Amino acid sequence: xxVAVIGCxxxxxxxxxxxxxxxxxxxxxxxxxxxxxIESAQKALNYKVPAYTCYKSLLDDVQPDTLVxxxxxxxxxxxxxxxxxxxxxxxxxxxxxxxxKQAKIFSDFSRGKNFKIFTxxxxxxxPAYELLKSEIFESGEKxxxxxxxxxxxxxxxxxxxxxxFLTSGGGVWLDxxxxxxxxxxxxxxxxxxxxxxxxxxxxxxxxxxxDDMAFVELECDGVIIFAYVSCVEIEKHEDITAYGKNxxxxxxxxxxxxxxxKQEVIDYHEVEPTSPFVRMYxxxxxxxxxxxxxxxxxxxxxxxxxxxxxxxxxEFNIFA
Ligand SMILES: NC(=O)c1ccc[n+]([C@@H]2O[C@H](COP(=O)([O-])OP(=O)(O)OC[C@H]3O[C@@H](n4cnc5c(N)ncnc54)[C@H](O)[C@@H]3O)[C@@H](O)[C@H]2O)c1
Numbered sequence: 001x002x003v004a005v006i007g008c009x010x011x012x013x014x015x016x017x018x019x020x021x022x023x024x025x026x027x028x029x030x031x032x033x034x035x036x037x038i039e040s041a042q043k044a045l046n047y048k049v050p051a052y053t054c055y056k057s058l059l060d061d062v063q064p065d066t067l068v069x070x071x072x073x074x075x076x077x078x079x080x081x082x083x084x085x086x087x088x089x090x091x092x093x094x095x096x097x098x099x100x101k102q103a104k105i106f107s108d109f110s111r112g113k114n115f116k117i118f119t120x121x122x123x124x125x126x127p128a129y130e131l132l133k134s135e136i137f138e139s140g141e142k143x144x145x146x147x148x149x150x151x152x153x154x155x156x157x158x159x160x161x162x163x164x165f166l167t168s169g170g171g172v173w174l175d176x177x178x179x180x181x182x183x184x185x186x187x188x189x190x191x192x193x194x195x196x197x198x199x200x201x202x203x204x205x206x207x208x209x210x211d212d213m214a215f216v217e218l219e220c221d222g223v224i225i226f227a228y229v230s231c232v233e234i235e236k237h238e239d240i241t242a243y244g245k246n247x248x249x250x251x252x253x254x255x256x257x258x259x260x261x262k263q264e265v266i267d268y269h270e271v272e273p274t275s276p277f278v279r280m281y282x283x284x285x286x287x288x289x290x291x292x293x294x295x296x297x298x299x300x301x302x303x304x305x306x307x308x309x310x311x312x313x314x315e316f317n318i319f320a
Contacts, residue, residue, distance in 0.1 A: 001285070004029040004064040006055045006079060007071040008041040011093060015122075016068055017044040019277035025285070029062040031055045055079060059086060066091065066285075070120075072161040073098055073169045076106075080117070084109040089293075090117045091284075095178040095307070096300035098169030103304040107297060116293045118284050119300045123179050124186035125276035125283065131269060132240060132251035133187055135258060141244030146187070147226045148180050148240050151233035162231075163208045171210030173200050173314075174307060176229045181303045183240065184218065184225060190302060193220045198310040203232055216310050 003020065005012060008030055020027060027045055031052040032038050038051045052058040059082075069079060070093040077098075083090060096119040097103035110117050123129065136143060161167035162175060184193060196219055200211035212232045218225040239252040247266070248259045258267040284292040 001025060001066055002028050002062070002064045003066045003068065004031070004058055004062055005041065005068045005070075006031045006058070007069060007075075007093075008032040008034070008037040009070060012068065012070045013037070013040050013044055015275070015277045016070065017041060019275055019281050020068075021045065022275075022278055023281055023285075025281075028064055029058050031058045056082065059083070065089065069093065072167050073174075074161070074167045077102060080106055080109060084113070084115050087114040088116075090115070091120060091281075092117055093120045094182075095119070095169075095174050096304055098174070100304050100308045103301055107301055110293075110297055116290075116297075117300075118293050118296050120280065121179065121182040121296075121299075121303075122276040122280045123183055125279040126253055127274055127276075127279075128251045128253055128256055128271040129183065129186070129240065131256045131271055132242070132249055135256060135267075135269075136242055136244075136249055139244070139247060139249075139258075141247050141249075143223050143242045143244050143249075145224045145226070145243045146240065147228070147243075148183060149228045149237045150176050150180050151228065151230040151235065151237045152176070153233055153235060154231045157204055157208060157212055157231050163204075163210065165209050168210055170311070171200065171202070171212055171214075172229045172231050173198075173211055173214040173216070173311060176231065177214055177216070177227065177307060177310070178303060180227045180229055181306050182299065184220060184227075185299050185302060187240075188220045188223075190299065191221050193218050193225075193302075193306045195306065195310045195313050196224070198314040200311070200314045214310075218306070218310075 003025055005027055027049055029050045030038055030041050033053050066089045068091045097106050106117060109115055196217040199215045201213040202211050204212050213230040216227045242249040250257045254273060255271055256269045257265055260266050
């Protein structure tokens with residue numbers, strides 16, 4: 001495997017490089033227009049790697065077979081279009097695409113050629129969410145409602161490419177809602193999802209021209225799902241609550257708690273905080289092979305369909 005990284009920003013420094021290092025995978029080249037970020041990536045790798053500011057030169061010189069690509073969302077189009085002529089495995093950060101139209105183009109790149117795109121969606125590899133799924137299944141409880149809350153506090157949400165539709169392609173619904181929809185896809189084994197109601201809000205205004213909060217009601221397999229996503233909350237939250245007839249299941253990244261309807265804790269499991277990124281890389285690079293790429297591509301298309309449907313049904317349509 002000859003891996004190179006295009007885009008060495010925050011997620012690559014915080015998660016991808018540590019996961020790659022921990023699995024003993026060698027990185028053969030780095031590309032970023034920021035020399036500071038290249039330097040930080042070199043430090044994180046702890047060995048010297050050829051560095052490029054142009055991904056085309058990197059491809060010509062290094063001829064990698066696997067690319068990790070993590071860029072501002074508007075740049076994926078150009079990079080993937082160029083790369084699609086090469087024989088490559090692309091591990092690309094979410095979202096799969098800016099919209100369904102682009103998703104279809106990216107999906108076509110992957111068909112019938114030696115070019116495969118895997119979209120990073122690591123949250124389904126969170127051990128606590130796996131345990132939540134199996135606890136619900138083993139309990140035999142019929143779940144009627146599920147709430148997924150995913151919020152982060154941003155001191156200045158106007159700061160970078162995320163605040164501008166032209167560079168981000170959408171706000172928190174596309175950026176963070178993508179993860180939420182992937183969790184739903186995982187918990188419900190890819191069953192069809194409908195949108196009952198969607199409300200995307202821009203509470204920041206001015207230079208911020210995308211949504212920074214999203215309240216979306218979905219339905220899947222007879223379960224009402226409420227998703228709340230925000231990048232302007234005062235606290236970070238990432239949790240899932242599932243309400244059954246007799247039991248309430250709650251999971252965050254560290255634990256799963258089960259209560260009876262009197263709210264008494266009847267079971268509690270702390271979960272090993274194993275990095276979902278490491279488990280994700282392990283799975284698609286070493287364990288699940290071609291089938292893993294196919295499954296991921298099909299999930300990515302489903303996610304894009306639901307995200308776009310919510311956006312179109314939304315009371316605040318940012319395309320208006
Ligand atoms: N999976 C997750 O949990 C998760 C979390 C955060 C971000 N992401 C995704 O990762 C991607 C990057 O997000 P980020 O938060 O790391 O952003 P970032 O702004 O920190 O990083 C982007 C990097 O791209 C570089 N760059 C910009 N233009 C370039 C070019 N032409 N050529 C080479 N490099 C260029 C920038 O210098 C920067 O280092 C996005 O798709 C985002 O949605 C995923």
